[in-house]
Structure formats: structure tokens, C-alpha cells
Amino acid sequence: MSQPQTPADSPENAAPVSPEEALAAAAVAEADALSALTHQITELRARNADLADQFLRAKAEAQNAHRRAEDEISKARKFAVESFAESLLPVADSLEAGLAIQEATREQLREGSEATLKQLKTALERHKVLEIAPAASAKFDPHQHQAICMVPAEQEANTVVAVLQKGYLIADRVLRPALVTVAAPK
Secondary structure: OOOOOOOOOOHHHOOOOOHHHHHHHHHHHHHHHHHHHHHHHHHHHHHHHHHHHHHHHHHHHHHHHHHHHHHHHHHHHHHOOHHHHHHHHHHHHHHHHHHHOOOOOHHHHHHHHHHHHHHHHHHHHHOOEEEEOOOOOOEOOOOOEEEEEEEOOOOOOOEEEEEEEOEEEEOOEEEEOEEEEEEOOO
16 A cells, blocks of 8 residues: 655656756765675675685694594504503413423423413403304304315214314404314215
């Protein structure tokens, strides 16, 4: 709904404008528009500078994070075996102590060797190094076993007959497969 025009508002009642006044009014309007655009450009340049600064800071922060991560990985690789080596030191100490005994009996040597082997197995298990020693007649698993030969046997084909050398897993990954003989098909 528009309001009714008063006689003073109507275009017919507008005072005549001279060409000089019209040019002056147009110049003022153009100057106002130019001023507004200049202000807008100044604001956009400031915003652009702020965004460029934020970008550079974010880029530097990402580079620093990347460098810190690489340093951490390098340190982890360098000292990864430290804990494992520490758990093997008592085994080395036991072996040296056993060798230091000049007049050890056969029973003492066997007892010392068994105790040292137990220490070694404990150290390996602590670091998730587990034995692969399949029982006789266990199904042959090519992911954990390596067949050395197939022999005729009174058991199901493709089952383990004997373990020639134990294998080892480290954190569910085969470090060394168990060497086995396998029952041949009949």
C-alpha cells in the first residue's frame, strides 16, 4: 500500500533543475559512490591481508607439526629396541655367570641353561615374540609353517608330523615360520 502523494511530492510540482545543478548533483552522487567503493576496497584489502596472515600461520603450524612428527618417528625408530635390549640383559648376565664357573658339573650346567632359557623365553614373551610350535597332527598352515619335506605317515594328509625348528610370531606377524615335516597324501 502506497501512501497518497501530496501535491508537493508529485513530479509535476517539482522545482525545475538547471543543467548545472543536475551536473553538480550527479557529481556528488558519483563522489559518494566512489567513496563507498573506495571504503569497500579498503575493507576487502584488510580482510585479504588478515586471511593471508591466517594462511601463513596455519601453513607454518602444519610444517612444525610435520617436523615434530618426523622427529618423534626418528626417535621411536632409534630407541625402539631399547626396552627389548633391557629385557635381554639378565639373560646375558646369566650366561656370563654360568661361563664363569670353572668346575661346573653337568647337572649344574643343565640347570643353569634351563634357567637362562626360561629367562630368555620370558623376555621374548614380554615383547610379544611368541613361539610357533605346532603339535604333531596339527593342520599344516602355510602362513605359519614352512614344509621341509613330505613323509608317509599314519595320520591325515597335510598335517604336521614333526617340528624341526620352532617359528616365532611378533605381534601376530610371522617373524620366522616353523620348519616342519608334513604327512604325504596316501
